[in-house]
Amino acid sequence: MPMETVFSVKPFLAVLVSLIAIPGIISSRSQNIRESWTFAAAGIKLVLVLSMLPLVLNKGVVEYTVFQVFPNLGITFRVDAFGMLFALVASSLWIVTSIYSIGYMRSLDEHSQTRYFCFFAVALSATIGVAFSANLLTMYLFYEMLSLATYPLVTHHQDKEARSSGRKYLFYILGGSIGFALPAMLITYHFTGTLDFTGHGVMAGHVTSGTALVLSLMFLFGFAKVGIMPMHSWLPAAMVAPTPVSALLHAVAVVKVGAFSVVRVFTGIVGTGVLADYNISLVVCVIASFTVIVASMIALSQDELKRRLAFSTIGQLSYIVLGVALLSKSGMTGGMLHIAMHAFGKITLFFCAGAIFCATGIKYISKMKGIGRRMPITMTAFLIGSLSVVGLPPCGGFISKWYLVLGTIEAGHIAFLFVLLSSSFLNAAYFFPVFYNAFFCSPEEMLFEDKVNEAPLWCVVPLVITAGISVVLFFYPQPFLNLAKLAVQNVLGG
Amino acid sequence: MKILGKLTILLCGVLLMVFAMEFPNWGDPESPASTHLSPYFIQHTMEDTAVPNIVTSVLADYRGYDTMFETTVILTAGLACFLLLRIERKKIPHRYYRHEPTGVTLRMEGEKYPKNSAVFQRMDANWVPYDFVISRTCRLIIPFIQIFALYVVAHGHHSPGGGFQGGVIMGASVILFAISHNLRTSIKNFSEKTAALFSVTGVFIYAGTGALCLLFGEVFLNYSALAPILGGDRVMARSHGILVVEIGVAVAVTAVMIWIYYNLSSAGKQDEGL
Amino acid sequence: MESIFSLVLAKANYAAYIILMMIGLYAMIAKNNLIKKIVGMSIFQTAVILFYVSIGCKKGATIPILRHHGHPEPVGHAAENAGAHAMDAAHGAEKVVAHAVDAAHNAVHVADYINPLPHVLMLTAIVVGVATLGVALALAIRVYNTYGTLEEDEINQQLRSG
């Protein structure tokens, strides 16, 4: 199937645009000017990404090499269906999150907001960079850039708790990438002589089964952002960050970059053939399933809302890995689609958590009884988000889960079907009590007085938008679904 | 530490000795060192540079570049000692002088001192008296030492000698003066600033001669380019060029020796001293 | 037994330099007083100078100063040829031997003069030794000014307690 390759600077610009905005953000004299720089960058970024969409949907590819740092390896961007899927999610959610950030940060009167917006922009650059990277080196570069750019965001409060969390965050993320991913990358390069992502991987015929297994696991654990157990504990720790950061970074950018990287490496470097032939996929499936179940169980026991969401995220990320590792057509489609669907659902939930904190200062679920009466919009959005994450109609999450379930049957691994189903039950078990408590509690149990109201408009509007999109995606999942299908086509052929 | 040191030393010594067994015998005329490069120097020194002292011709011409840096090494040492040790002298508000014939003591403000220093004697705790016999004897010898130094420098082309040797002798004569009198007297005659400037000038004569060759369109230090200035043909120009740089070396070595002595002997105070 | 003796005697220069060098090295490692260490360093460097100079030695040869330089003819002769010779100074290494045969009429016998090169090199090494000694003494004075002693163990004691 011949693919049209266009050489264009657009992917590079899409990465660069938020970096270019930084001097503007720093030098702005007032908050409004600063925020308009952010919006301008976010808007231009989305437009640039969208402008490449038609081409990608027509099975085209956009390529651009910035620097040829090694004789046959450069810092190269390449936009294909999978990358486009992820970039689309990230760049559209940046705008929403920016709105939300303004509301959140201003209403809580946080310090160092300029720094916050700067590193937010850097993080977005890095995310798009990962999405558009054409080889493992470029991806590694932006992956590290993201790790470092998010550190000041995670530790924004600069207190003791932030310090220890930040330490944990870097320990896992940097330790994983330098300790595992970097050597794995170099060893791969040594054996294969290339790091380009190709449809069928580059390892086939170059490595023995043992080496392939070790390398695959090094990648899986090395890209610790995907939060596969036991490399997961940075994620709950990182919840000390301001909620918009948790929302965008820990529901969209950071964790999804991890998942995206793992999927990209498994399909583009290791190759589906190698994964299947040496039974690596099965090992990965088992590890992912373990994470899915255990993370959901831990989530049940968490009382702090953001921590519960964090453990939920850990479980959901493993869905993606599991889906791709099933190596069946539907499984892969479901896994890739889940990147988008989960992002919209989970970001809604985080926004809600943040809005509750903004309005009431409450973090714990046990203290949220009756809050639904006071903040109906927020809690309705929370319901929609939960439905999406659990995977029930009429929400986008249902579609991806549907494909995942189909995938397990297609692959003939019924055991994983049960994993998915039981996990869904667990998801429901830890989300619905929140919602139930918020609305259906007796008046005497209500913990809120009349003076509590909805969070500021800047906070409420974004969560309504994302909740709305979650619903819309159920009825109209085409853009993401088509991209995911195209991506699977590239990988599996046919 | 001592046992360990002895063991290391013993081991090193034995190892060195074992490998030394492979060396050519002492004084073996057939050794590579004696047959490879040195015959060229021995045979061509006259036709190349017209200097019969082969050591001088190799030193200042064939390997003249090395020697330039050798001189620079000396200068570096002088600068290093200065930089490490020199302490600014405290401004002394006033000094006492005794008028020898009458025994009257004068108090002088600031750095001023009586011009007629044969009659006035400075009084302070740091002052070291020097012996009359020794100082006069040295004054007697020093001119001869200095003439000999000049001879060594100038006759380096034809006999053992040259800039380094002559310079050291010259420097030693000044140091002898400083020892036999005292540092303050010596500094009065040959100040630190003079020493520093002379040492720089000496190296500058050498490097400048080399750079002059560049200006004349030849490679660095190729004295034959200086034939138009120095007179004679290109070979004699080399011979003369060698003399010029030897003088530079002598100036530098003399001055640096004195400079280092000044700083070391007074621990940088440049006041009293040994 | 005799052969070993003669062998050692034939390499006596190397033995001398090695012994001297080891004495210097030992003083640098094991002595406690900084000035003694500096003295050891000087001995150490001098040993290498001895080694080099002994390389230059040649049996039956004299110091490398040409004897017949007073005679006008060789000089004049040399001066005539000199222009050309100075110009093509780019003799390759292999040409050197050829020249040795070629220039036999110059009446300069290579075997008569010892190798000048090591002497030149050692002039440099001596200078370096003097310079290093000077700087080392300057540093020792600074150390003495700071600690009031030049014994290393006393200085270490002061450092530990201070």
Add this chain to the structure above:
Amino acid sequence: MTRHLPALIIVIPLLSALVTSGSGWFNQKAPFRIAVSALLLSLLCAVLMLIQVVTTGIAMEYRMAGWAGPMGIVYVIDHLSAIVLVVITSVSCLNLVAQRKNIHAEFKDKQGAFNALYVLFTAGLIGMTATGDAFNLYVLLEIVSLSGYALIGLGNTRAPLATLNYLFLGTIGATFYLLGVGYLYIATGTLNMAELTTMIPKLMDSGVILFAFIICVTGLFVKMALFPVHGWLPDAYSQATPAAAGLIAPLTTKVTVYILIRICMTVFTPEYTFDHLDISGFIVLVAVVTIVFGSLSALAQKNVKKMLTYIIIAEVGYMVGGFFLGNRLGISGAILHIINDAAMTLALFLAAGIFIWKTGGESRSDLKGLFAKMPFTMAGFVLAALSVVGVPPTCGFFSKWYLISGGVQAGNYLFVAALIFSSLVNAVLFFRLFEIAYFEPFGEDEDHAHGHGNSHGSHHHVGALAIKEAPLDMLVPFLAACMALIVLGLYSGTIITNIIQFAIPTGVI
């Protein structure tokens, strides 16, 4: 004029050092100006030579005093020396410009002597790099050493003792090298590197050559502070004044590694070093120990400058180990790391200089609150630190890439593991500093800061938020050095394919 560049690059600094030293007796401002302009001219020469060598592909040869080959001293500028010359001159120049205020404060009326020694030190390094004569190398090595002792010995009160120890070990190292040259001279009768290259293959089995190799390399190991003869370096470098440390720390060890590479590849051929001798494995092992030791020792330091010096030791292990892997990738990595590490160390020491200038202290806790106070300096410092850790796209990543690839290719996984370990330790080291600079508010005591730990309010007081950057003439060169880290990283492919590739003999695979 181009013909004379190899002489000019060293004669200009030499002459100007003389003028500088002389002018110091009359004027305290002139020495600095003369020194800077001389170094700039030298840098220009270096760049011109690099361009010429790269475009023509032929090494430049310069016959000092007009004597060729073994009789006289020749300077040879090939790809390897050309790039190292650019590194030396630019680092030296940048550091001098950045340290103007420091120098004025530290050496009030010794400007002449200090600047002269500074320039002489640079000239010595230039000469060491460019020379094609084994003995001339020794003379220049001594110039570098002597001026280095003087520059270092001027630090704080402990500096003279540390310098004296450095002097003892430095002298042993240099004398060993001299002895090795003597052995070579005994065996071959020549001192010219090019001629030695042609002669050594015939003498492969000679014990004298073997011992010459061992002594030379041992001497150089002492000079570059490889474990276990590293003891002098941390003390000496950390006690030096910022101006001296910024020159000496980035360049000395790196140029010594260059000399090692030069000696092993040009004098003793690669065939001899890697194939004939069976010591590469051992030396890589020593390098591994150096890396691990350096990293762990750095972890134990509270003083920032001392920590940096231990990192230097670990980096020496990188380069020596990479070179003795004996394959093309490893040697490329080692050479690339000479360039990159010089830039990284310069940036780090300039940063340390700025910290000391601004806070007056050099322990870890003196960095408190600096992110808020000096954001630009800290941004540069973060960049330099990331380069040391090896995060792309900074240059440290790329040399590490080649070194690790070389290790993988040679099958030496111990070396690979050591590099990874060192990267991780470096990450810990620097993030520990960042944490202090980021979390602990400026100008508050330890316990006081902890008391305020959880309240946001403590960050709002004026002192912590007021930006007080370093003076511009310190900041601009520092940021230029930091930018160079990125540029070197992005263009490392160009450097490898156009320069370093030609610096390695074709025999090395």
